[in-house]
Amino acid sequence: MLKKVAILANGGDVAGFNAVIRAIVKTAENNGVQCFGYIDGYKGLLENNYVELTTVDKASGIIYKGGSIIGSSINTNVFNYKVKNPDGTEEYKDLSEQCIQNVKEAGFDCIFALGGDGTQKSARDFSVRGLNVIGIPKTIDNDVVGTDITFGYNTAVSVATEAIDRLHTTGATHHRIMILEVMGRYAGWIALESAISGGGDVALIPEIPYDINKVVNKINGRKKRGKAFSVIVVAEGACPIGGEMVTKKTRQNGSGVDNTKLGGISEKLADDLEELTGMETRVTILGYVQRGGTPTAFDRVLSTKYGAKAMQLALEGTFNVLVVIKDGKLDYISLEDVVGRNTEIGAASGNTENSSLRKVDFNNDLVKTARSIGISLGD
Numbered sequence: 001m002l003k004k005v006a007i008l009a010n011g012g013d014v015a016g017f018n019a020v021i022r023a024i025v026k027t028a029e030n031n032g033v034q035c036f037g038y039i040d041g042y043k044g045l046l047e048n049n050y051v052e053l054t055t056v057d058k059a060s061g062i063i064y065k066g067g068s069i070i071g072s073s074i075n076t077n078v079f080n081y082k083v084k085n086p087d088g089t090e091e092y093k094d095l096s097e098q099c100i101q102n103v104k105e106a107g108f109d110c111i112f113a114l115g116g117d118g119t120q121k122s123a124r125d126f127s128v129r130g131l132n133v134i135g136i137p138k139t140i141d142n143d144v145v146g147t148d149i150t151f152g153y154n155t156a157v158s159v160a161t162e163a164i165d166r167l168h169t170t171g172a173t174h175h176r177i178m179i180l181e182v183m184g185r186y187a188g189w190i191a192l193e194s195a196i197s198g199g200g201d202v203a204l205i206p207e208i209p210y211d212i213n214k215v216v217n218k219i220n221g222r223k224k225r226g227k228a229f230s231v232i233v234v235a236e237g238a239c240p241i242g243g244e245m246v247t248k249k250t251r252q253n254g255s256g257v258d259n260t261k262l263g264g265i266s267e268k269l270a271d272d273l274e275e276l277t278g279m280e281t282r283v284t285i286l287g288y289v290q291r292g293g294t295p296t297a298f299d300r301v302l303s304t305k306y307g308a309k310a311m312q313l314a315l316e317g318t319f320n321v322l323v324v325i326k327d328g329k330l331d332y333i334s335l336e337d338v339v340g341r342n343t344e345i346g347a348a349s350g351n352t353e354n355s356s357l358r359k360v361d362f363n364n365d366l367v368k369t370a371r372s373i374g375i376s377l378g379d
């Protein structure tokens with residue numbers, strides 16, 4: 001019989017975290033289960049820092065709120081965690097046993113892990129070591145394997161769409177090329193979908209290295225038809241044929257995690273396009289507004305479905321799975337299928353050879369739709 005459960009939110013924040021938490025707590029309460037939340041994700045699990053969540057107090061009136069009421073920790077890999085020794089030296093240690101001990105002592109029958117590929121990798125690693133875990137796929141990047149959609153993604157696309165609308169009017173007024181750089185890490189979902197919803201002329205994504213001359217042709221073709229401006233949406237992970245992804249710096253998030261900080265491809269693209277078209281070009285890097293703030297109605301509903309389903313699975317005793325949407329239906333898959341070949345405990349997630357990330361494939365409807373209406377994908 002399930003008595004006590006705990007939630008942890010991990011990784012970069014997204015709109016919808018709170019809606020998931022609320023749905024888990026409400027479903028738990030309706031079934032006589034006590035709910036807790038670890039503060040700052042896996043960090044809270046390690047430090048044994050948690051609070052009780054009830055609808056009388058913290059977990060109600062939050063469906064519309066951005067961020068996470070229990071915080072979130074970015075890239076905390078407790079299986080390979082940086083610790084400072086008393087003599088000042090630093091080393092990486094596997095502290096997962098401490099976390100497992102904390103869960104056992106607290107008496108939590110299940111941990112709900114809200115997060116992207118890195119979070120789900122650790123969730124699976126904990127499940128191998130004996131904890132009952134249920135994952136819920138979160139990320140604006142929409143790149144978690146096994147699900148059609150992650151919560152937070154729709155809000156990011158909406159924010160990007162509004163930005164494209166605004167760039168259209170200023171671009172058209174001044175006859176400029178307007179470039180919008182969006183997030184998404186190694187996947188082009190946000191760029192592709194928002195280019196369609198915002199009526200962009202070009203969408204450049206990591207999955208399709210671009211030929212700058214094809215982009216120039218598109219812009220010149222528009223000019224010939226009297227459209228003296230163009231709007232380009234570029235994913236932060238996009239790169240030219242034969243080129244490399246542009247990275248800003250290296251994140252200091254420890255070992256066993258992806259420390260690449262992407263960003264800046266739009267500046268290179270702008271320089272190249274100004275030179276090749278002679279048109280004034282301006283860059284907007286959308287950044288963290290894609291993650292913060294109020295979730296869309298779609299994300300509120302998706303998050304609520306995910307939270308409720310996760311708690312129902314726990315009540316039935318189905319653990320070590322990820323809640324997913326498959327072909328439009330709420331479902332679940334094994335965490336083993338999410339990590340794919342990345343089976344080594346504590347190994348890094350992200351863009352490594354063995355990692356599983358769900359990227360845009362050429363047969364996707366979004367790709368076909370974009371091509372059909374003449375959005376250039378730079379190929």
Ligand code: F6P
Nearest residue numbers: 012074139140141183184185262
């Ligand atoms: O994975 C979500 C995401 O927002 C990516 O789109 C982006 O590349 C990255 O996180 C930024 O990470 P950080 O919060 O460490 O700057």
